[in-house]
Amino acid sequence: MISSLVDEKKRKKKSLLMAAALELFLSKGSESTSIDDIVRKAGVAKGTFYLYFHDRNEILREIIADRSKALVVAAALSANLRQPASESEGLLFVVEELIDEFTRQPGLLGLIYRNMTWGMLDREARMENPAASALQLLGKASPTSPESARMAYVVMELVTSISYSSIILGEPAGIDVMKPFLLSSIRRLLASEEPPKALEAIR
Amino acid sequence: MISSLVDEKKRKKKSLLMAAALELFLSKGSESTSIDDIVRKAGVAKGTFYLYFHDRNEILREIIADRSKALVVAAALSANLRQPASESEGLLFVVEELIDEFTRQPGLLGLIYRNMTWGMLDREARMENPAASALQLLGKASPTSPESARMAYVVMELVTSISYSSIILGEPAGIDVMKPFLLSSIRRLLASEEPPKALEAIR
Amino acid sequence: MISSLVDEKKRKKKSLLMAAALELFLSKGSESTSIDDIVRKAGVAKGTFYLYFHDRNEILREIIADRSKALVVAAALSANLRQPASESEGLLFVVEELIDEFTRQPGLLGLIYRNMTWGMLDREARMENPAASALQLLGKASPTSPESARMAYVVMELVTSISYSSIILGEPAGIDVMKPFLLSSIRRLLASEEPPKALEAIR
Amino acid sequence: MISSLVDEKKRKKKSLLMAAALELFLSKGSESTSIDDIVRKAGVAKGTFYLYFHDRNEILREIIADRSKALVVAAALSANLRQPASESEGLLFVVEELIDEFTRQPGLLGLIYRNMTWGMLDREARMENPAASALQLLGKASPTSPESARMAYVVMELVTSISYSSIILGEPAGIDVMKPFLLSSIRRLLASEEPPKALEAIR
DNA sequence: GATGAATGAGAATTCATTCAT
């Protein structure tokens, strides 16, 4: 009872710090955000920060793991609503939702791109693979073979890095141009893995 | 001319600084290399640094542009020796050489991955596209369509990011596993862009 | 009585804290032991510390007084077993036992040397003089004259400081070399106090 | 020429810092003197401190080595003026001068006592022994045997620790009482080492 | 009495940048 109240408070303070840090990371970049900035924004004392995090990297890692997970979960849920007919189609829907989300939150994309690896998410979520989380959430089984797990990883990396260069840098073209290009590329990548019929279905 | 001698000297000191900085960036990371470290290693005074570079980011950018270019040039030359039969095959050869070079120089890969974008190289080299430089060096024309320029860009991003996660982080598998996987994926990506014959030729 | 039970409990928690602190002081030095370290080791809350001690110096002083007293008591008891024939011989035996104990517990020596003075012990024990405690415990009377009280004090200081430099620093030689040297020096110091003639001669 | 001017300036700045630090160490103790205090008093920027010293301990060590040496040199010179007839008498004169100097500068005594060992001075001065420095300065040879070197060391420790407890703490009596007591004790210590004649000479 | 989350002053240290020589 009592302890749960205290625990509640503690969780809140941690969230408070993470929220403040996220906002600053997005607005001025994680590099140029000092712990001083974070505690000032969170309205707590400097020492309090160190009660919850060992150093700036720790809060950064936690935020990225948290946000990435939320991102994938949201994308997977949205994808699911579209009732994909196959594993490939599911992944494709997830990719599309991710691109849209990155477009809406370019700051988050910038934060994630430079500081995360999809492997983090796996470890965090105890999943075999980042795309796997999406697929699991889609109610589908995890990728059936190491081969397709690798393909999912490659797809996720491709989406992230092209989204980054396209949305943030406008290279080699804007996201409006790159999105269909990316989707068709991924379709092609996944195609040969599936029997011709399924391939047709996706297209 | 006297002025050319002076220019020569200036260029030498600049190179000296860049060489020292590169070595340090590779061994201890660009983040934790101070200007003090650089000038000490180069054996020049602190003030001298500011005669040639505005700040640490400038020397970092210059080094990355320089090394990336060298990387692509070397890969393109090696690829050329293998006498590719088509544009696609040429790009594929370049990719293979790049992966090998990244494997030999993981430090350089780490430096480049976090701090460059292939767009930098384009601007620097006044080329439309990173792969374009490779292709130009191969004596082929620049990518014939915007479509294929985009594809080249996508391929380069894919190679860099998967090389990074594979070689540096071992995710989702070692480079020995990922290299063939990556090459076949890229082959598939490029395939549909070419007429069936060319496709055959590459395989 | 209830109050005595409470007192008992209080004393227990205090001892618990002192034991934890002693262990830490010996292993990492008093300077680098924080109150946090102490309470963590003792398994009590931070606030509890302040219920029993005003600050870190207070617990340090108490520990040193406590340990020094124990040291002298033990040395005196051991010395007593050897049935010294005179006050001088008694002191000499105490000295020898002290050196042996310091050799066995160099950590304690380090703690004591930098932070105590034999006067502390006197005040604590309400004795006129540190050696006095030894002598009293030996069942002998307190030093008979201020003169011999001073001599006892000088002897104790000499033993402590030479034990410290010899055992901890190895200067000017190891304790195996310095112990006999020290004992013979002290014998010489005490000698002349006894036979009237010699005493006169010196004065 | 030019470089010597710069060197001169550098030495001056270092001395400036050491002088400021010494004054603060004497007035508020080395423990509670921050680097901030030192640079403020010296009137230089904080970074300047780190140009000359690695940390607070380094400046403390340098100051103590410097002051101890000055102390011994001064004592030895004064002792020399009194034209000692023997090695023992020379050491005795040095001791007396040291006691007087400690009496005049109790702050310095406090600083030295807690933080130095006579061995430091030896190493610093490349002398075999602290007392040796005194004797060397007296124009006498270094202690002739390891035995007498040890005795000199013991004497120096004894003087320092008794001066400390007497002058700073008033234990077991004031320095006016302890000085003659200490001198006669030391005389007794040294006595038996010398042939009767020399003994006479000292008296 | 006991707890431990919260505090915030303060200490050490780094480092890009300037500028007199």
Add this chain to the structure above:
DNA sequence: AATGAATGAATTCTCATTCAT
């Protein structure tokens, strides 16, 4: 052009102490 001593703002991190529960 070249030097390198000096700067001081900025940052990280520690820790004794308080106080509401």
